[in-house]
Amino acid sequence: MSAAAKSVDSKPKKRKDLARGNAIAGYLFISPFIIGFLVFLVYPLAQSLYMSFCQTDLGDGITYTWKGLEHYRYLFLSDPDYTKLLLQELQKMAIYVPSILVFSFFMAILLNQEFKGRTFVRAVYFLPVILASGVMIGLETNNSLLAGMQDVIAKDNTATSITQTLKDILLTGENGNKFFETIIDIVDQVYDIAIASGIQIIIFLSGLQTISPSMYEAATIEGCTAWESFWKITFPMISSLILVNVVYSVVDFFTRSDSALMEKVSDTMMVDFNFGRTAAMSWIYFVIIIAILGIVSLVISKRVYYYD
Amino acid sequence: MIKVKKQKETKAPKPVKQPLKKRWADFWERNRKSENYLLKKKIAGFFYRLCRGILIFGLCFLILQPLLTKISLSFMEEQDLYDSTVISIPRHFSVSSYQLAWKMLKGLKAFGISLLISLLVAIAQVISCTLVGYGFARFKFPLKNFWFACVILVIIVPPQTLFAPLYIWFSKFDIFGIIKLIKGESLTLLGSLWPYVIMCLGCAGYKSGLYIYLLRQHFRNEPKELEEAAYVDGCSRMRTxxxxxxxxxxxxxxxxxxxxxxxxxxxxxxxxIFFTISSGWYTVTNGLKGLVENLDAYFKTIYGQSFKITSALGNQVLSTGMLMAIIPLLCIYVFAQKNFVESLSSTGIKG
Incomplete structure (x- = not known):
């Protein structure tokens, strides 16, 4: 090889060195995650999958006896609560997630407008993210001793709520049907929905702020009404965030610790020490979540419009 | 970071206010010329703003109401709880429920432990997640997309799935048998702070995936020229x-x-799962969970077994306990409200 060729060769080589250096540096930077991921996620997941097929006995250390699908069979066929709780959870999700989305989208549009006291209102709407996380939210209803006492109170409580009265009126009429009941249920739960949609409002708000005002201006000059410009500008521009919010809401809904199902899982482990069954329960749950997320994001991502 | 800045309105010098009568006449004149369009628009605008105001502040009240009730409830004396004429302002002002709740939560020690854990976890999580987020944002390396998909997986996996294995893992902690070789037996890390720290350093703590995602989003939006200039000047990657x-x-x-x-x-x-009952570690939230039962037991030791606390009192002390647990968070939120809200909206989250 001649000297001239060598000098031409050396340039790509240098670039290669840089690329390799970058690759090594990149791996070094993310190494905490890789280690943590393998040690605290992959390994426990694999172990819990194995456990779910086994009978575990806590003695001196843990002994596993292979049982095959017994735990799954028990949960689906003989456990009185599990399938019921699971179905309830799914049903609740089917109502919750869409209403959270609609609510937070609506609120984000309102909060994006100019009015007095906007900072205060934003602060209040975001407050539940801080305060209603973890145990705080389920504490009052989940307390076993209090729950018993509250039943007694509820029995001789004659006060009625407005929604209850409305419900009575609407449902005694001819148009009393399932649809109305669902709507009334949602209205009844507006507090829970408002509390659960703090992050989603912020995400939508951030999306709304990136839409340039000149678009609306152009649309108005062309004779577009506010309604049209909402569907033709705001909605497509924000559609990618709808996907983010759906995923976030679904995950948030399933991982909150105050659901009855989570209580059951937690109790099976900490009270009964039945690790195998706990693992089986969580795996069923996990697979369902993944399936829902997969379907939802597949459906939505086809309709999402990316501006840049 | 791309931020749409609010355009500052250049304030025109205030026009001299005309007398009300003149403006009124002027308005009607313009209204007549536009064939009542102006009046209709004004009225519609007014109603729109009224409805919006009622809706927004009504929902604000809805969110704040439980908090306000708890505050007013916590200052009542026991007899006020049964008095149906007392609704929100206590007639007999007292702080006895605070004393009870403080005692039941084991006050200072529980708050100290909670503070210690939260600080440790927050520091460990920020350090590890920043490194990882930066790594994902700036470097090209093989399998990058695969690893990022793993981050998303970390967000999705419910922590409950991992409980049982983690419990066993930390009760007999060992790294490939190394510790057993040195000390003769594996370590029991349950009932100590180590599980928290180790998990957070490994980016597997509570919601770690979310922080990685946010930080990556932030570093991606920084101008690349900054680093390039540093590299040209011979700065190493870590130092940059x-x-x-x-x-x-x-x-x-x-x-x-x-x-x-x-x-x-x-x-x-x-x-x-990390703190066994015998270990002597307990947090404020753990205390809250069993507060009413503890209260019941406490009164039983004083007044004998037949004593049963009323639901009103139990509720009151519980809500006071919750208030006490929330107060530090409220203080943080009031001072750092901007940090919570603005930073999230300025990272420019994209799907």
Whole structure:
């Protein structure tokens, strides 16, 4: 090889060195995650999958006896609560997630407008993210001793709520049907929905702020009404965030610790020490979540419009 | 970071106010010319703003109402609880429920432990997640997309799935048998702070995936020229990161720290598996969970077994306890509200 060729060769080589250096540096930077991921996620997941097929006995250390699908069979066929709780959870999700989305989208549009006291209102709407996380939210209803006492109170409580009265009126009429009941249920739960949609409002708000005002201006000059410009500008521009919010809401809904199902899982482990069954329960749950997320994001991502 | 800045309205010098009568006449004149369009528009605008105001502040009240009720409830004396004429302002002012709740939560020690854990977790999480987030944002390496998909997986996996294995894992902690070789037996890390720290350093703590995602989003939006200039001047990669990029990331780091702190403070799932009852570690939230039962037991030791606390009193002390647990968070939120809200909206989250 001649000297001239060598000098031409050396340039790509240098670039290669840089690329390799970058690759090594990149791996070094993310190494905490890789280690943590393998040690605290992959390994426990694999172990819990194995456990779910086994009978575990806590003695001196843990002994596993292979049982095959017994735990799954028990949960689906003989456990009185599990399938019921699971179905309830799914049903609740089917109502919750869409209403959270609609609510937070609506609120984000309102909060994006100019009015007095906007900072205060934003602060209040975001407050539940801080305060209603973890145990705080389920504490009052989940307390076993209090729950018993509250039943007694509820029995001789004659006060009625407005929604209850409305419900009575609407449902005694001819148009009393399932649809109305669902709507009334949602209205009844507006507090829970408002509390659960703090992050989603912020995400939508951030999306709304990136839409340039000149678009609306152009649309108005062309004779577009506010309604049209909402569907033709705001909605497509924000559609990618709808996907983010759906995923976030679904995950948030399933991982909150105050659901009855989570209580059951937690109790099976900490009270009964039945690790195998706990693992089986969580795996069923996990697979369902993944399936829902997969379907939802597949459906939505086809309709999402990316501006840049 | 691309921020749509609010255009400052250049304030025109205030026009001299004309007398009301003149303006009124002027308005009607213009209204007549536009064939009542102006009047209709004004009225519609007014009603729109009224409805919006009622809706927004009504919902605000809805969110704040439980908090306000708890505050007023906590200052009542027991006899006020049964008095149906007392609704929100206590007739007999007292702080006895605070004393009871403080005693039941084991006051100072529980708060100290909660604070310690939350601080440790927040610091460990911010350090590891920043490194990882930066790595994902700036370097090209093989399998990058695969690893990022793993981050998303970390967000999705419900922590409950991992409980049982983690419990066993930490009760007999060992890394490939190394510790057993040295000490003769594996370590029991349950009932200590180590599980928290190790998990957070490994980016597997509570909501770690979310922080990685946010920080990556932030670093991606920083101009690349900053680093290139540093590299040209012969700065190493680590030094560039620490000296050039970190100072610019202070707002997002603070908010990740705050989120981590707050969410750890209210978390009960991890402390429930990591702290066994015998270990002597307990957090405020753990105390809250069993507060009413404790209260019942406490009164039984004083007044004998037949004594049963009323639901009103139990509720009151519980809500006071919740208030006490929330107060530190409220203080943080009031001072750092901007950090929580703005940082999230300015990262430019994209699907």
């Amino acid at each position: 990161f620490v000296q050039i990029l970190l100072p610019g990331a202070t707002p997002i780091l603070t908010s990740c720290f705050l989120f981590s702190f707050v969410w750890q403070w209210t978390d009960v799932t991890y402390s429930r």
